[in-house]
Amino acid sequence: xxxxxxxxxxxxxxxxxxxxxxxxxxxxxxxxxxxxxxxxxxxxxxxxxxxxxxxxxxxxxxxxxxxxxxxxxxxxxxxxxxxxxxxxxxxxxxxxxxxxxxxxxxxxxxxxxxxxxxxxxxxxxxxxxxxxxxxxxxxxxxxxxxxxxxxxxxxxxxxxxxxxxxxxxxxxxxxxxxxxxxxxxxxxxxxxxxxxxxxxxxxxxxxxxxxxxxxxxxxxxxxxxxxxxxxxxxxxxxxxxxxxxxxxxxxxxxxxxxxxxxxxxxxxxxxxxxxxxxxxxxxxxxxxxxxxxxxxxxxxxxxxxxxxxxxxxx
Amino acid sequence: xxxxxxxxxxxxxxxxxxxxxxxxxxxxxxxxxxxxxxxxxxxxxxxxxxxxxxxxxxxxxxxxxxxxxxxxxxxxxxxxxxxxxxxxxxxxxxxxxxxxxxxxxxxxxxxxxxxxxxxxxxxxxxxxxxxxxxxxxxxxxxxxxxxxxxxxxxxxxxxxxxxxxxxxxxxxxxxxxxxxxxxxxxxxxxxxxxxxxxxxxxxxxxxxxxxxxxxxxxxxxxxxxxxxxxxxxxxxxxxxxxxxxxxxxxxxxxxxxxxx
Amino acid sequence: xxxxxxxxxxxxxxxxxxxxxxxxxxxxxxxxxxxxxxxxxxxxxxxxxxxxxxxxxxxxxxxxxxxxxxxxxxxxxxxxxxxxxxxxxxxxxxxxxxxxxxxxxxxxxxxxxxxxxxxxxxxxxxxxxxxxxxxxxxxxxxxxxxxxxxxxxxxxxxxxxxxxxxxxxxxxxxxxxxxxxxxxxxxxxxxxxxxxxxxxxxxxxxxxxxxxxxxxxxxxxxxxxxxxxxxxxxxxxxxxxxxxxxxxxxxxxxxxxxxxxxxxxxxxxxxxxx
Numbered sequence: 001x002x003x004x005x006x007x008x009x010x011x012x013x014x015x016x017x018x019x020x021x022x023x024x025x026x027x028x029x030x031x032x033x034x035x036x037x038x039x040x041x042x043x044x045x046x047x048x049x050x051x052x053x054x055x056x057x058x059x060x061x062x063x064x065x066x067x068x069x070x071x072x073x074x075x076x077x078x079x080x081x082x083x084x085x086x087x088x089x090x091x092x093x094x095x096x097x098x099x100x101x102x103x104x105x106x107x108x109x110x111x112x113x114x115x116x117x118x119x120x121x122x123x124x125x126x127x128x129x130x131x132x133x134x135x136x137x138x139x140x141x142x143x144x145x146x147x148x149x150x151x152x153x154x155x156x157x158x159x160x161x162x163x164x165x166x167x168x169x170x171x172x173x174x175x176x177x178x179x180x181x182x183x184x185x186x187x188x189x190x191x192x193x194x195x196x197x198x199x200x201x202x203x204x205x206x207x208x209x210x211x212x213x214x215x216x217x218x219x220x221x222x223x224x225x226x227x228x229x230x231x232x233x234x235x236x237x238x239x240x241x242x243x244x245x246x247x248x249x250x251x252x253x254x255x256x257x258x259x260x261x262x263x264x265x266x267x268x269x270x271x272x273x274x275x276x277x278x279x280x281x282x283x284x285x286x287x288x289x290x291x292x293x294x295x296x297x298x299x300x301x302x303x304x305x306x307x308x309x310x311x312x313x314x
Numbered sequence: 315x316x317x318x319x320x321x322x323x324x325x326x327x328x329x330x331x332x333x334x335x336x337x338x339x340x341x342x343x344x345x346x347x348x349x350x351x352x353x354x355x356x357x358x359x360x361x362x363x364x365x366x367x368x369x370x371x372x373x374x375x376x377x378x379x380x381x382x383x384x385x386x387x388x389x390x391x392x393x394x395x396x397x398x399x400x401x402x403x404x405x406x407x408x409x410x411x412x413x414x415x416x417x418x419x420x421x422x423x424x425x426x427x428x429x430x431x432x433x434x435x436x437x438x439x440x441x442x443x444x445x446x447x448x449x450x451x452x453x454x455x456x457x458x459x460x461x462x463x464x465x466x467x468x469x470x471x472x473x474x475x476x477x478x479x480x481x482x483x484x485x486x487x488x489x490x491x492x493x494x495x496x497x498x499x500x501x502x503x504x505x506x507x508x509x510x511x512x513x514x515x516x517x518x519x520x521x522x523x524x525x526x527x528x529x530x531x532x533x534x535x536x537x538x539x540x541x542x543x544x545x546x547x548x549x550x551x552x553x554x555x556x557x558x559x560x561x562x563x564x565x566x567x568x569x570x571x572x573x574x
Numbered sequence: 575x576x577x578x579x580x581x582x583x584x585x586x587x588x589x590x591x592x593x594x595x596x597x598x599x600x601x602x603x604x605x606x607x608x609x610x611x612x613x614x615x616x617x618x619x620x621x622x623x624x625x626x627x628x629x630x631x632x633x634x635x636x637x638x639x640x641x642x643x644x645x646x647x648x649x650x651x652x653x654x655x656x657x658x659x660x661x662x663x664x665x666x667x668x669x670x671x672x673x674x675x676x677x678x679x680x681x682x683x684x685x686x687x688x689x690x691x692x693x694x695x696x697x698x699x700x701x702x703x704x705x706x707x708x709x710x711x712x713x714x715x716x717x718x719x720x721x722x723x724x725x726x727x728x729x730x731x732x733x734x735x736x737x738x739x740x741x742x743x744x745x746x747x748x749x750x751x752x753x754x755x756x757x758x759x760x761x762x763x764x765x766x767x768x769x770x771x772x773x774x775x776x777x778x779x780x781x782x783x784x785x786x787x788x789x790x791x792x793x794x795x796x797x798x799x800x801x802x803x804x805x806x807x808x809x810x811x812x813x814x815x816x817x818x819x820x821x822x823x824x825x826x827x828x829x830x831x832x833x834x835x836x837x838x839x840x841x842x843x844x845x846x847x848x
Contacts, residue, residue: 060418060572060573062573079422080420080421080422081420083418083419084420090414090415090418092411094411094412095415096410097410098331098410099326099327103326106326107322107323108419110323111416111419111420111421112420155415159419337769340768340769340772341772344773345776347776347777348777348780348782349629349633352776352782352786353633355786356637356650378636489613492613492617493616495616499620499621499624500624500628503627503629504628508629508632508633509633509636513632
């Protein structure tokens with residue numbers, strides 16, 4: 001664990017979630033802590049236990065074991081108090097389709113017990129923030145995916161939360177909408193809001209997270225800053241080569257010893273090394289002519305592949 | 315009271331769709347015209363209240379329309395409330411997932427349940443009040459006691475809204491709504507809505523007297539026909555107990571359903 | 575780059591192999607119905623029987639005690655049963671032609687898949703209408719069997735009631751299908767049911783003779799298809815059917831089916847090929 005500045009905002013020890021009646025263990029004893037002002041990420045494939053963890057932090061899912069303190073309060077007993085001080089952006093936009101854009105913010109603010117005047121003032125500000133001011137009177141169903149997402153984030157901010165939880169914030173959005181969303185999240189971070197997010201996009205985790213943990217099968221398999229994780233688990237560079245199908249195994253055999261580690265995937269071979277170009281020269285020396293070859297910097301995708309032997313998005 | 319915030323949400327929506335309430339007033343109105351007035355001309359007068367009320371000895375009976383109207387009022391309150399906690403709430407639970415976002419705020423499942431029951435009850439009262447105005451316009455008001463219909467509708471609304479809340483936690487899909495219809499329709503048709511208890515043989519009479527709609531109709535019909543009295547306590551206690559039982563069953567089930 | 579093995583194209587199906595296209599749509603509907611028929615029992619069988627028992631038999635006791643003139647000495651239940659049969663045919667017809675057609679015509683609906691094959695929109699329409707007629711005949715048979723079992727009508731008359739009720743239902747199915755294929759919002763379907771079908775049900779003579787209505791209204795009601803269907807069914811049960819009267823009612827209903835079908839051919843083609 002990295003050093004904490006002050007008391008952690010969220011602190012989990014041995015956190016577990018077992019669903020009944022199936023008995024399925026979604027989260028299997030995890031520890032983590034969120035420092036104030038930090039952007040913390042859970043990275044992992046679908047079914048890794050990220051969303052279950054998020055639901056427990058947002059106090060809408062009872063713990064099955066371990067302890068969880070949010071804002072210094074026990075999540076098991078003081079849910080309502082905690083929920084009053086955090087913002088939640090769930091994986092699916094649970095916007096109220098029967099209300100207009102502005103009404104969504106107004107009524108959500110009222111659920112927090114905020115006076116009408118305060119909510120009205122905040123709604124206008126948040127519509128501005130989400131760039132939805134000119135859509136204020138529209139029905140939610142008329143919004144694009146990116147707009148709905150921004151509205152859901154605006155809604156999560158209506159109580160001026162100390163922590164904002166985002167579950168897969170950009171899944172299903174086009175690249176332009178994603179970048180706009182990231183930019184909004186940077187702004188929040190710069191204003192001192194702590195972020196917790198889950199993602200299965202490594203570029204998103206690298207862009208947004210100060211620190212992250214990699215989850216797989218309900219457990220945390222590694223943690224640290226994106227850079228630390230890449231250095232520890234993937235090395236500096238990756239050489240990706242494609243060979244004709246059927247020659248994969250033979251080629252892998254021939255390439256033994258050329259790189260620190262060799263990872264065969266169904267459609268290509270990955271060679272982890274400190275120097276990709278040298279490795280590529282070595283490939284040619286061994287008489288292999290790949291269909292395509294690419295040298296790139298190692299990323300979080302590679303970290304995940306190394307740790308679990310599986311790709312993140314399949 | 316946080317539960318009332320849910321009322322605020324629903325009112326906000328009804329600002330756009332208030333005409334749906336009119337549609338709910340229309341249905342009892344049609345029954346009133348067809349069966350009350352139309353068939354009423356064939357039936358003539360209904361002999362008294364068949365001794366089921368304290369003033370059962372009244373002579374000459376009452377007009378058929380005036381006999382049917384309070385039953386339709388009670389049915390309107392029942393349907394108004396129960397549609398809300400079954401049909402509309404099922405959509406909110408399963409399709410729109412409205413409560414997922416609400417429960418992410420300091421609102422609790424308890425607040426949601428109480429809020430929805432209050433709202434359903436209010437809708438039952440509104441539909442009944444709308445229909446009462448129509449009945450008044452038809453000149454079918456027998457007595458000033460008819461104003462007791464409004465608190466009566468609130469009690470009926472509470473009972474059926476709570477039961478609806480329990481029922482909705484058992485529904486698996488839209489196809490299950492036919493089972494609700496299968497219970498509600500016979501109750502509507504046979505619980506002395508259109509003809510008095512005396513038509514049935516005694517064992518059937520006892521079975522009908524146990525129906526919640528029969529109790530609801532009694533609660534509305536007795537004062538509407540100008541015969542309020544301690545006999546009203548029976549339906550009031552019956553319906554309050556039924557509502558409490560509904561909530562008792564619904565709350566833990568909703569808790570498990572929403573906070574999994 | 576990618577391994578692009580080209581698969582040989584499948585031979586195009588012969589245009590006239592298998593059953594006629596409209597029967598394929600009918601077959602599809604029938605296949606679905608085999609899984610969902612239980613859900614329709616409540617609405618199309620239990621519902622009318624409950625009304626028959628409560629209003630016909632129960633309320634009928636009060637009516638018969640009153641001894642009303644126009645029942646011509648007959649019982650109220652014998653007056654009510656054929657009216658209810660026609661009204662239920664209307665309701666079943668509407669339910670079958672509104673919701674399913676609307677659902678199937680949506681961009682993700684089953685008509686879209688069928689229209690992408692060699693079937694024409696008119697085939698799809700024909701097959702679906704055929705299925706609706708099947709559903710109507712089935713419900714009418716179940717109801718009529720009960721009515722006959724209680725001796726409200728004789729078995730021979732009951733045999734005539736089934737086609738009469740089916741025709742009444744189809745007089746709604748065809749025009750409603752022509753309309754509902756163009757509808758884009760579900761709420762419209764419910765609105766028409768509540769504000770058009772329910773009043774029709776209540777005032778077209780199901781529960782009481784339209785003679786009781788105010789004069790001008792009688793003329794309006796006489797023109798409604800439900801009233802024509804009720805008159806046809808009632809004359810069969812009462813044994814008062816005349817050749818001229820029956821021909822008029824039948825012709826009126828058949829004309830509606832025909833006009834609805836012609837209109838639906840146009841709207842189906844426009845929506846599915848548009």
